[in-house]
Amino acid sequence: MKGFLLSFRSEFYKTRKTIAFWSAVILPSVICLMIFIGFFNHSDKLGNLPGAMLWFEFATPVLVVMGPLLLPMLVVFEAYSVNNIEHKAETWKTLFSLPLPRWSIYSAKYLYAFSLVVLCLALFMLFTLGFGNLLSVLKPALKFNEYHIESILAQIYLKLLLSALGILSIQFLLSLLFRDFLKPMGIGFVATISGIIMANLGWKYAYLFPYAIPMLTLRSVKPNNTMNSPSIPQITVDIFTKDIFVSLAVAVAVFVLGYFIVLKKSVK
Amino acid sequence: MVISTEGLSFNFGNQQVVRSLSLQVPEGSIYGFLGPNGAGKTTTIKLLLNLLKTDQGSIHIFNKELQSNRISILSQIGSLIEQPAIYLHLSGRENLLNRALLLQVPEERVDEMLDLVHLADAAHKKAGKYSLGMKQRLGIALALLSDPKLLILDEPTNGLDPNGIIEVRELLIRLVSQHKKTVFVSSHLLAEIERMATHVGIIHKGEMLFQGSIKDLEAISQPQIQVELNETVDAANFLKKQGVTVTEVNDECVSLPFASKTQMGEVNTLLNKNGYTVYSIKKVNKDLEKLFLDITQNA
Numbered sequence: 001m002k003g004f005l006l007s008f009r010s011e012f013y014k015t016r017k018t019i020a021f022w023s024a025v026i027l028p029s030v031i032c033l034m035i036f037i038g039f040f041n042h043s044d045k046l047g048n049l050p051g052a053m054l055w056f057e058f059a060t061p062v063l064v065v066m067g068p069l070l071l072p073m074l075v076v077f078e079a080y081s082v083n084n085i086e087h088k089a090e091t092w093k094t095l096f097s098l099p100l101p102r103w104s105i106y107s108a109k110y111l112y113a114f115s116l117v118v119l120c121l122a123l124f125m126l127f128t129l130g131f132g133n134l135l136s137v138l139k140p141a142l143k144f145n146e147y148h149i150e151s152i153l154a155q156i157y158l159k160l161l162l163s164a165l166g167i168l169s170i171q172f173l174l175s176l177l178f179r180d181f182l183k184p185m186g187i188g189f190v191a192t193i194s195g196i197i198m199a200n201l202g203w204k205y206a207y208l209f210p211y212a213i214p215m216l217t218l219r220s221v222k223p224n225n226t227m228n229s230p231s232i233p234q235i236t237v238d239i240f241t242k243d244i245f246v247s248l249a250v251a252v253a254v255f256v257l258g259y260f261i262v263l264k265k266s267v268k
Numbered sequence: 269m270v271i272s273t274e275g276l277s278f279n280f281g282n283q284q285v286v287r288s289l290s291l292q293v294p295e296g297s298i299y300g301f302l303g304p305n306g307a308g309k310t311t312t313i314k315l316l317l318n319l320l321k322t323d324q325g326s327i328h329i330f331n332k333e334l335q336s337n338r339i340s341i342l343s344q345i346g347s348l349i350e351q352p353a354i355y356l357h358l359s360g361r362e363n364l365l366n367r368a369l370l371l372q373v374p375e376e377r378v379d380e381m382l383d384l385v386h387l388a389d390a391a392h393k394k395a396g397k398y399s400l401g402m403k404q405r406l407g408i409a410l411a412l413l414s415d416p417k418l419l420i421l422d423e424p425t426n427g428l429d430p431n432g433i434i435e436v437r438e439l440l441i442r443l444v445s446q447h448k449k450t451v452f453v454s455s456h457l458l459a460e461i462e463r464m465a466t467h468v469g470i471i472h473k474g475e476m477l478f479q480g481s482i483k484d485l486e487a488i489s490q491p492q493i494q495v496e497l498n499e500t501v502d503a504a505n506f507l508k509k510q511g512v513t514v515t516e517v518n519d520e521c522v523s524l525p526f527a528s529k530t531q532m533g534e535v536n537t538l539l540n541k542n543g544y545t546v547y548s549i550k551k552v553n554k555d556l557e558k559l560f561l562d563i564t565q566n567a
Contacts, residue, residue: 094353097317099343
């Protein structure tokens with residue numbers, strides 16, 4: 001356990017000045033800030049919306065790109081970055097000749113990539129809530145304070161996080177095996193596009209394909225009634241659906257498989 | 269023995285790169301692991317660090333079996349394999365601090381290491397901007413950080429300028445003589461190893477051709493006297509008639525085994541007195557290739 005904690009701290013120390021870490025912070029900051037500015041400038045047109053609708057309008061632009069593209073590509077990028085730092089510096093051999101258990105190095109790296117995804121999603125949620133509340137202070141005409149979206153938003157982001165874990169394990173393993181950028185990124189990109197197509201076509205086995213699950217997750221949280229209806233949209237989030245179980249099962253299976261590959265792998 | 273292997277073999281696919289290697293590295297020695305590029309030196313080092321899985325044979329380090337005592341053994345080894353593994357986006361000091369974090373070494377030790385390898389002035393410079401020699405020195409500092417009992421260094425003087433080479437050599441000698449360390453150092457340069465090693469192992473095509481103390485090696489390596497003169501063939505025949513052994517003749521010079529400086533003077537006088545013009549006469553050590561030939565022929 002000590003070896004794991006030391007490795008995890010070292011992962012942070014190594015990446016704290018790199019794009020791998022800062023992308024998880026900058027991405028939500030910039031995107032949420034842009035939406036904030038948009039709302040701020042068009043506050044007069046949005047003033048007549050009820051609080052609930054306003055929040056959904058505010059949170060949707062992020063979620064719409066998050067499910068199909070942003071989340072899978074973020075996972076692909078983070079999984080690649082934490083492994084690439086060792087490929088680039090040729091440090092695998094040094095890392096595995098340190099007096100630390102191999103599992104601790106492997107799992108700390110995986111968990112660090114996972115933490116970066118968690119950080120990014122948590123910041124997306126916090127910035128959405130923070131900027132929304134800020135808007136209601138700066139523009140009292142916008143009735144953000146009429147409705148509390150925190151619980152629903154937290155459930156959606158949690159479900160999105162779980163939906164991406166299968167992709168994380170696969171991409172982590174690919175990035176561990178291939179040192180070049182194109183293979184894991186290329187495979188990840190093609191698989192993500194395939195996932196979007198499968199989910200959009202409504203293929204009944206799409207839930208078995210990890211790269212389609214974030215998109216399926218997004219589709220599953222659509223409001224029960226349309227945005228144009230005068231009533232407040234009702235959203236219920238069922239977190240543990242069969243696609244999420246597939247994502248978790250793939251995540252665990254590929255993570256364990258990856259560990260055995262690392263054990264057997266000769267460090268060149 | 270600090271390192272002891274028996275019948276160590278390793279294959280990359282169908283190609284056997286290490287063949288039944290039996291290393292014996294005594295405590296407190298500088299063991300020079302000598303061989304040309306591609307001889308299997310780095311592979312052997314990776315086997316010793318458990319980076320590659322042994323196909324056949326056994327490895328004992330500090331009298332413990334490597335596979336089952338991996339962590340306790342590795343905690344007493346500092347290593348530098350091939351080019352130093354350095355995070356180029358971090359400064360030299362940050363590289364050491366990161367390793368210190370993993371090895372739970374106090375921060376003061378980082379500054380001591382920077383002083384030791386003369387990188388204190390460049391400590392805050394990004395390692396990506398270091399020269400090859402500076403990177404190599406940082407690699408040595410990283411290997412020494414945990415104050416290990418055994419240092420395994422793969423071609424540590426690669427890329428260093430003459431001053432750097434001397435510094436590294438003196439550092440290694442000091443570590444062994446003053447701090448009771450054992451150093452296992454690989455090189456493809458015989459001259460480099462001769463200057464610092466107490467023990468030598470020569471590997472060629474994955475096989476150990478020679479292993480013993482540096483004195484044993486000197487006995488085999490037999491320095492030569494190389495005489496540059498006119499009419500080399502005549503001179504060689506003349507020397508043979510005088511009972512002097514000639515090992516090689518070519519258009520430029522005649523070579524004969526070196527015995528002493530007096531003998532060298534006598535040969536010079538003999539040639540001069542008999543009408544040969546000696547342009548130069550010098551003692552040369554056999555190069556590695558010739559040594560290999562000698563050892564394989566004797567084997």
